[in-house]
Amino acid sequence: MRGVSVPTHEYARVAETYVQSFSIPPDARDPAHLSAARNLTMSTRAYTxxxxxxxxxxxxEAADAAAAKAANPPAPSKKRITSNGYASSRSSPSRTSSRAPSPNSGHSQPNHASAPVVGTAFRSPLFRxxxxxxxxxxxxSPDGDWLSDKSVLExxxxxxxxxxxxxLRMGDVVWDIAVGDEGNVGRLVWDGSYLIDLDYKYSSVGDLPQYLPTLAFPPSYFHRVIRTGPASTNPVVHIDLAPWxxxxxxNLQLLQDRVRTETPQGNIHNVVRWVHRSFFVIRAPPKQRMSMSNGHRRPPSPARLPIPESAxxxxxxxxxxxxxxxTEGTNESLADLQDRCPGAFPPRAGGPTATTxxxxxxxxxxKILREKSRPGEIWIRTVNPKERLF
Incomplete structure (x- = not known):
């Protein structure tokens, strides 16, 4: 129970006291410091x-629920006769959504909703x-908040x-709780073989490193696990647009976008800006048929879409x-978007510059635009090299 009852700042305090004890001769060290560090070490092992x-x-539980749902599909809803004499399968009047309409609703585009998550009775504050x-x-860590190579190996x-x-699986986040709880300090990501640091090129608090393909994880997989900075709540992602x-x-268009901005004095203004906007659809592969195993029907394994060049x-x-x-409505931003889609646009003067x-x-x-995204429709914005911190 120590892993959930001890406050996180207590780990950092004990670690700091333990590290400072190394500057004292061994005979003069307080054995309580070593005992406290050992207890917290065992606590984190049990917690993990x-x-x-x-x-x-x-x-x-989710796999069992999915298998039960596939074996016993829900019965079709019964139609009821309304007061005007027409048959209806709705149990209650429909309500209009309060969300803004999709930007591509004017196109004859099918609605590809994301795969539904099978509900289970599992609830835990430690894992979702x-x-x-x-x-x-x-x-x-004797080196402070920044973990050295030796500390990462430890x-x-x-x-x-x-x-x-x-x-462990690729994408698991490991937190060295001994270095504190500020931002993403002490947080590492398992890449399948080793622990790697976060990427600090575009954020001072760290983002998911480029070695992990973003499309292999749900869009909200690292939400509140890898924290975002105070200036922006939109996480950085790495996506190759070449296949689409x-x-x-x-589908590329130049549109006017109206956004609300707040001045340092607290005044709110509506600003109209030009943006280049397009979209593409990631289509789910066709479902496989049910197979027979030992005379029994076995639910088909879900078909999956491979990520190019992702092992x-x-x-x-x-x-x-x-x-x-x-992206922005400037010619420079348009050229940047064209460079992200090699071979899709006619060649222009100067040609692509991304060679290394x-x-x-x-x-x-x-960056994922969280305020605009919804299930089945994810908004992303290009990040240009000028936004790089170093």
Whole structure:
């Protein structure tokens, strides 16, 4: 119970006291400092094991619920006769949505909603389905908030001592709780083999590194696990638009966008700006038929869409639907968007400039616009090199 009852700032205080004790001769050290550090180390190991156990339990319950739903499909709703004599299958009058209409509602575009999440009875404050787990290790760092290579290796060793190294998955977030709870300090991401640091090129608090393909995780997978900065709540993502370049070129428009801005004095103004906006659709692959196993019907495994150049990874179903791409209405921003879709636009004077690997990776940087996104329709905005911090 110590893992959930001890406040997070207590871990940092004990770690600081423990590190300071190394400057004292061994005979003069307080044994209580070593005992407290050992207790918190064992506490974080147990906490990590519990979180991974909860993930396994939640996924098992979700799989059972999905299998039961596939084996026993719901019966069609009964139609009722309304007062005007017409048959209706609605149980209550429909209500109009309070959300703004889709920007591509004027196009004859089918509605591709994201795959529904099967509801289960699983509830836990330590883990949520379709979210990254936040695992803990206690590794006091003599280098302060910034973890050195030695400290990162010690974090990996702690995961091995906890017996969970074989249970980790790509995208799991590991937090060295000994260094504090400010921003994303001490938070690392498991890439499938090693713990890697966050990317600080476009955010002072850190974002998901480019080595992890964003499309392999649900759009909200790292929400509140990898924190965003105070200036913007839109997380940085890395997406390669090349497979959908032709569709983006066909749907590109120059539009006027009206936004509300607040001045330092607190006044709110409506500002009209020009934006280049397009969209493409990530379509779910066709469903597979049910197969027979030992004379029994077995629910089909869901078909998956591979991510190009990702070493066998697949697009998460949370991205199925419409992806709206937006950039500024300037010629420079238009050229930047065209460079992100090689071969989709006619060649222009000067040609593409992204020749090095670093320049090509910069063309995959976007931000998710949370205030505009909704299930089945994700908005992203291009991030230009001028927004890079270093």
């Amino acid at each position: 094991r519990v979180v991974l156990r909860l993930r396994a339990q939640a996924e098992h 389905v379709k979210r990254a787990p936040l695992l803990r290790v206690f590794v006091p 974090c990996e060793a702690e995961l091995k001592r906890a017996g969970v190294l074989g249970l 370049g032709q569709e983006i070129a066909a 066998g990874l697949f697009v998460d179903s949370g991205w199925y639907g419409t992806i709206v791409v937006e 690997k670093e320049a090509k990776d910069a063309k995959k940087v976007f």
